[in-house]
Amino acid sequence: MASGFKRDVGVIGGGGHVGLPLAITFADCGLKTLIFDINEATIASIRAGKMPFEEDGGPEALSRALKSGNLDANTSGDGLHECEFLLLIIGTPVDEHLNPTFNAIHRAIDGCTKHLRDGQTLILRSTVFPGISEHIRHYVADKGLKIDVAFCPERVAQGYSLHEFRKLPQIISAFDPGTLEKVKRLFGGFTPEFIEMAPMEAEMAKLMTNAWRYLQFAAVNQFYMIATNNGLDFDRILHACRHNYPRMSGMPGPGFAAGPCLVKDTMQLAAFSQNSFMLGHAAMLVNEGLPAHLIELASKKTELKSKVAGILGMAFKAESDDKRDSLSYKLRKLLSLRCEKVLCADPFVPDASFVSQESLLRDADIIFIGTPHKAYRGLKMPAGKTVVDVWSCVAH
Numbered sequence: 001m002a003s004g005f006k007r008d009v010g011v012i013g014g015g016g017h018v019g020l021p022l023a024i025t026f027a028d029c030g031l032k033t034l035i036f037d038i039n040e041a042t043i044a045s046i047r048a049g050k051m052p053f054e055e056d057g058g059p060e061a062l063s064r065a066l067k068s069g070n071l072d073a074n075t076s077g078d079g080l081h082e083c084e085f086l087l088l089i090i091g092t093p094v095d096e097h098l099n100p101t102f103n104a105i106h107r108a109i110d111g112c113t114k115h116l117r118d119g120q121t122l123i124l125r126s127t128v129f130p131g132i133s134e135h136i137r138h139y140v141a142d143k144g145l146k147i148d149v150a151f152c153p154e155r156v157a158q159g160y161s162l163h164e165f166r167k168l169p170q171i172i173s174a175f176d177p178g179t180l181e182k183v184k185r186l187f188g189g190f191t192p193e194f195i196e197m198a199p200m201e202a203e204m205a206k207l208m209t210n211a212w213r214y215l216q217f218a219a220v221n222q223f224y225m226i227a228t229n230n231g232l233d234f235d236r237i238l239h240a241c242r243h244n245y246p247r248m249s250g251m252p253g254p255g256f257a258a259g260p261c262l263v264k265d266t267m268q269l270a271a272f273s274q275n276s277f278m279l280g281h282a283a284m285l286v287n288e289g290l291p292a293h294l295i296e297l298a299s300k301k302t303e304l305k306s307k308v309a310g311i312l313g314m315a316f317k318a319e320s321d322d323k324r325d326s327l328s329y330k331l332r333k334l335l336s337l338r339c340e341k342v343l344c345a346d347p348f349v350p351d352a353s354f355v356s357q358e359s360l361l362r363d364a365d366i367i368f369i370g371t372p373h374k375a376y377r378g379l380k381m382p383a384g385k386t387v388v389d390v391w392s393c394v395a396h
C-alpha cells in the first residue's frame with residue numbers, strides 16, 4: 001500500500017452479494033480490507049463469521065479471511081480514511097417507472113464524505129448509467145477532495161464470485177494513466193487479465209453484457225411460447241436446433257430471466273438511448289410475460305379455479321437464496337387470481353409462509369417449477385398432477 005495509508009482497501013456496500021466476496025478475495029490476497037455497510041444485521045453476521053447469503057466456498061473463505069486479520073467490517077465507516085482505495089459497490093436499481101436512479105450513489109458518497117481524504121482512489125464498481133463515473137468525479141471534486149476516480153465493473157455470476165474473480169478478465173477504466181496503474185496494482189493479486197477502456201466505454205460494456213444476456217433469454221422464451229402455443233414439444237425442437245450444430249451451441253434453454261441485474265440494466269441502456277432500444281423493451285415484454293404464458297398453458301390442460309397451485313422454487317436462480325425480482329413471485333401473484341390457493345416451497349429461501357416440498361407435492365393439483373434447483377432435477381412428480389416445467393427440470 002502507498003505510504004500514508006494503514007489499510008489497502010475499503011469496500012463501501014461490502015456486505016452485499018458481490019461486495020462481500022470481493023472484500024474476502026482482497027483479504028485472501030493479503031490486503032488489509034475494511035468492509036463498510038449500513039446493514040447492521042449483515043455486518044453482525046460477517047463479524048461472527050457467518051455468510052449472510054449463499055456463496056459457493058463462502059463460509060470457508062470468510063472464516064479464513066477473518067482469521068488472517070486482514071478483514072474487518074463496520075457500519076460506521078470508521079477506518080475508511082485509512083484506506084488507499086475505496087471501492088463502491090452498492091445496488092443501483094431502476095425506479096418504479098424503470099428509470100435509472102442516481103440517489104443511491106450520491107447518498108453513499110455523502111454518507112462517508114467525512115471519511116474521505118486527498119490522495120485516495122475511489123473505484124466505482126456498481127453497474128451505472130453511462131456518464132456516471134465522470135459525474136461522480138466532479139461530485140467528489142466539488143466537495144474539495146483530490147480523489148482519483150476509476151470505474152471497474154463487476155461481471156461475476158452471483159454465487160460463484162470467489163471462483164470467477166480469479167478467472168475473468170477485469171475491465172478497468174480511469175481518467176488518467178496513473179490511476180489505471182494504481183487500479184492494476186490493487187486487482188493484480190488475483191486478476192488474470194486486464195482490459196483497459198475509457199470510463200464511458202466500460203460503463204457501456206457492462207450494460208451491453210447484461211442486456212445481451214437478457215435478449216438471448218427473451219429470444220428463446222419467445223420461441224418457447226410460439227412452440228407451446230401450437231401444442232409442440234419445445235424440448236425436442238431445442239435439441240434439434242443445438243445437437244452437434246456449433247452455430248447454435250450458445251442458445252440457452254427457456255426459463256425465467258429475472259433477478260436484480262438483467263432487466264434493470266437493460267432498462268438503463270434503454271433510458272440512455274432515449275427509449276429507442278426497441279429490442280430491450282421487447283425483451284422485457286417477452287421475459288416478463290412468461291409467467292402469464294405458463295398459466296395459460298396450465299389452463300389448457302385443466303380447469304384452474306377450484307385447484308391448488310404449487311410453485312417449486314422461489315429464488316431468482318438455481319442454488320441461490322436470493323429472491324430479488326424473482327419471477328416466481330409474479331407467477332404466485334397471477335396464480336392467486338386464478339386458483340383457489342397457491343403453495344410455495346424453496347429449499348434455500350427462508351419464509352414461514354412456505355410449505356415443505358413434500359406437502360406441496362402432496363397438496364397441489366398443478367405444480368409449476370419456478371427455479372431449477374438441483375434438488376428438483378429429475379424429481380418424480382406424483383401421478384395425477386398437472387405439471388408446468390418451463391426448464392425441463394423434473395422427470396417427465
Ligand SMILES: NC(=O)c1ccc[n+]([C@@H]2O[C@H](COP(=O)([O-])OP(=O)(O)OC[C@H]3O[C@@H](n4cnc5c(N)ncnc54)[C@H](O)[C@@H]3O)[C@@H](O)[C@H]2O)c1
Nearest residue numbers: 013015016017018037038039090091092108126127154158
Ligand atoms: N448481484 C450480481 O450478480 C451482480 C453482478 C454484477 C454486478 N452487480 C452490480 O453490483 C451492484 C451491487 O449489487 P448487489 O447484488 O451486490 O447488491 P446488494 O444489495 O446485495 O448489495 C449492496 C450492499 O450495499 C449496502 N449499501 C446500500 N447503501 C449503502 C450506503 N449508503 N453505504 C454503505 N452501504 C450501503 C447494502 O446494505 C448492501 O449490503 C449493483 O450495481 C449490481 O447491478 C451485481
